[in-house]
Amino acid sequence: MKAIDIKEGKPVRDIKKCVFCLACINVCPTEALQVGKKTIGNPRYIHKDYRRVIQK
Numbered sequence: 269m270k271a272i273d274i275k276e277g278k279p280v281r282d283i284k285k286c287v288f289c290l291a292c293i294n295v296c297p298t299e300a301l302q303v304g305k306k307t308i309g310n311p312r313y314i315h316k317d318y319r320r321v322i323q324k
Contacts, residue, residue: 272301 271285272292279301281292293301294312302308 269285269287269289271282271287272279273282274280279292279296290303293299293303293307294314296312299312
């Protein structure tokens with residue numbers, strides 16, 4: 269959805285573009301994105317078809 273921008277070195281979500289699919293937290297290589305406190309320290313999941321979908 270291209271709803272994440274980096275501002276002052278930190279990820280910022282554009283709430284007008286975000287559809288809250290949570291794909292961003294699962295593919296962030298540094299786990300910098302969180303959804304409240306529930307995702308901190310939890311493993312990430314990447315669907316087996318994700319890379320194929322984003323490359324289209």
